[in-house]
Amino acid sequence: MSSTLAIQAPRSGISRLIPRTAEQWLVFSCLVFPTLALLIFFVFPLTTIFWQSFTLLDGSFGLDNYAAIPDTPGLIQAGINSLAISISTTVVCIVLGFAIAYALERTRIPGKSAVRVGLLLPLLAPSLVQGLGLLFILGRNGLIYRWTGIEQDIYGFWGLLLSDIFYALPQAVMIIQATLRNADMRYYDAATVMGANPAQQFFHITLPNCKFGVLSAAFVVFTITITDFGNAAVIAGNYRVLATEIFNQVSGQQNFGMGSVVGIILLTPALISVYIERVARQKQFGVASENQIPLQPGRARLRDTVFGAVTYLTVFCIVAIIAVVIFASFVKLWPYNMTLTLANFNVNISSGYAPIWTTLYVSILAAVFGVFLLFCLAYGSRYIQGPVAKAIYLLAVLPVGVPGLVLGISYIFAFNDPSTPLYWLYGTAILIALCNFYHYHTQGFLTMATGMRSVPQALEEAVSCLGGGSRRVLTDAILPFIAPTVLAVFFFLFMRSMVTLSAVIFLVTPQLNIAAVSVMHLNEAGFVSQAAAFSTIIILVVSVAMLLMRALVHHFRPNLAQGVM
Structure with a gap:
């Protein structure tokens, strides 16, 4: 792995970022593609919302929108x-x-x-x-x-x-x-x-x-x-x-x-x-x-009664x-009519079960895209340092401060314009999935980066000393070790995409709706039992996903421990 680590070698100027070996090209690619995606699907949309705030109803530009706030x-x-x-x-x-x-x-x-x-x-x-x-x-x-x-x-x-x-x-x-x-x-x-x-x-x-x-x-x-x-x-x-x-x-x-x-x-x-x-x-x-001794609480009847009641x-x-x-x-x-029935699950309004299937599809897309991009970004960040590393880290954690509504409306300005090259994404499940992913990008990145830092350096060096290149280090050392983290990030993105509303409320169309928005529309239309049925389905799907995540994570951790031993 020494050739890959050479990307950290002190070189002046832009030459520090120029890859010279296959290992360095791997690290370089893992940094460039996720960073470029962040610029396109996060930074660019946010710049459009700032620009749009200066755009007036007649198409001209000025500060009238801000001046109208007091009025x-x-x-x-x-x-x-x-x-x-x-x-x-x-x-x-x-x-x-x-x-x-x-x-x-x-x-x-x-x-x-x-x-x-x-x-x-x-x-x-x-x-x-x-x-x-x-x-x-x-x-x-x-x-x-x-x-x-x-x-x-x-x-x-x-x-x-x-x-x-x-x-x-x-x-x-x-x-x-x-x-x-x-x-x-x-x-x-x-x-x-x-x-x-x-x-x-x-x-x-x-x-x-x-x-x-x-x-x-x-x-x-x-x-x-x-x-x-x-x-x-x-x-x-x-x-x-x-x-x-x-x-x-x-x-x-x-x-x-x-x-x-x-x-x-x-x-x-x-x-x-x-x-x-x-x-x-x-x-x-x-x-x-690091050497702390965990606190073991003793019995105290009054304390336990009061805190237990609350x-x-x-x-x-x-x-x-x-x-x-x-x-x-x-x-x-x-x-x-409080008679029990299953009729509410036979939804014949609001496109039937199409929003549920769309939400599943969008959530899987967000999880797959997210895990791949986050893994690449965390892997590439592991082998760089200095101002570039700090800039990439800042960009990766910045989405946590952007409300879902703001990100969603910025996607309208950025991608609902026929003159933009990515206009074809508007109105598709892919764009909703990307919006969901970047809404929760920070949490996923921090989790993935923490898992990547936990990989023992000695394990990588052992694979490298046995003649394995960067590909073998990646497949034989890093991936098996952080498999539980990858699974956790995948299911986190899936579950949050299943329940999110604010980030996608502006991106749904009559032909492409999602479950959370359907719950809101059904409730507004007075179909409260059907809204409850949609909510129950969402809760069931997310609960199953959480149980599956726990089972898989517990399955991989013992196997990992045996492999390390």
């Missing part, structure tokens, strides 16, 4: 509403998420595995399913009204707040839980010897050690909430937010210039929050010790929301 009361109010709902959701998710994460890591409550499964449920469905489930429970014709006669007005701020909390909470719990898991038992032992009681240990050790993890979780929740479209489209009612304002400007009023301005407004806080989140995460990882109640609400959507899919006519 657009609806837009200003949507921005205020977005900040209000995002900040409120963040506060609740951090407090509640910390309590649940603490219960999972620092208490001895029973049923932790069931709690973790319950927390995963919101990730298995489109975001709008939370709003749909709340309508089934708390809406004007919901279960609570039919059981008690008490009418609830769930539309607006409070309904959107609840749906966003249950949608974003699992991610907050996972981040804080990982932070709490990094605790070192020795600090607590020392504090106990010094006479510190549990309350003092909590405030002087636990909270300071996980502050960056909590901050990271806060900005993740804020970003998810301020950019979410699904819940707002279902349950916000007249409570306008920036995400729905973009949709109204583009789809309702055909005002692409103002829609672009709103997209840039939405992009700004998302990028800032992502930057702060990444800094917080790096600082949190920096305080972890955890079980929250998970019960999450499960109830998803369960009522599944139940409604088997009801003949919600909520007037």
Whole structure:
């Protein structure tokens, strides 16, 4: 592998990037093609949305769209509403998420595995399913009204707040839980010897050690909430937010210039929050010790009872929301005729099952394209360093700060123009798959790069010393070692493509629709049972994919361990 590593040799200027051997050509190709794809399908579309924001209705250019912001009361109010709902959701998710994460890591409550499964449920469905489930429970014709006669007005701020909390909470719990898991038992032992009681240990050790993890979780929740479209489209009612304002400007009023301005407004806080989140995460990882002793919680009846009650109640609400959507899919006519039936799955509207098959096809395409490009980029990045490596890394992680709505609308400007060479992609499943992939590019790249860095250098050198070139190193050392990571990235991209809505809402056509958008349209048309049936199918497919991923990953890891031994 020495000839491949020669690409790191210190040479001046552009000559450092010029390949001279077959191994270097492999690394060079693995860097160029994914980077070129990033420029075409991410950077180029984003430049068009900036350009479009200066384009006026008459086709001229100027700052009138930006100048019109103060004179657009609806837009200003949507921005205020977005900040209000995002900040409120963040506060609740951090407090509640910390309590649940603490219960999972620092208490001895029973049923932790069931709690973790319950927390995963919101990730298995489109975001709008939370709003749909709340309508089934708390809406004007919901279960609570039919059981008690008490009418609830769930539309607006409070309904959107609840749906966003249950949608974003699992991610907050996972981040804080990982932070709490990094605790070192020795600090607590020392504090106990010094006479510190549990309350003092909590405030002087636990909270300071996980502050960056909590901050990271806060900005993740804020970003998810301020950019979410699904819940707002279902349950916000007249409570306008920036995400729905973009949709109204583009789809309702055909005002692409103002829609672009709103997209840039939405992009700004998302990028800032992502930057702060990444800094917080790096600082949190920096305080972890490689030789730490895991903390083993002891029994404390009062503590376990309080945290267990909060955890079980929250998970019960999450499960109830998803369960009522599944139940409604088997009801003949919600909520007037509760007779159980399978008729809702015999969909004869909204193109029948075509959106489901299209979504499967798009998700597979996104996963296949994604795994190939991400593997190449991570492999090539392994053998370069310096400014070029930093530039490629920055480009690879930048998509995480771009909301799905903004990326989707940028694809309209970039590819719905007959004068562009890639116009033939518009209206195809390939373009939707690419949009889905680049929407989640950062998470996939970081996972793949982490797996690539875990490959032992000695393993590569052993293959190289036995006469194997770069191809044998790749096939005999690297690929077998990171097979679980490749599988995890594949299924991650597949599952996220199955449930995403905001990134593709502008790219669907009457001839090419996807399941999540069909759920929204069915609900808007009043076919709530059919919308629930589509949601149930999506949940089932994603659940099967997750179980298959776990089985395959567990299958490859023991084989890998045996091979290394």
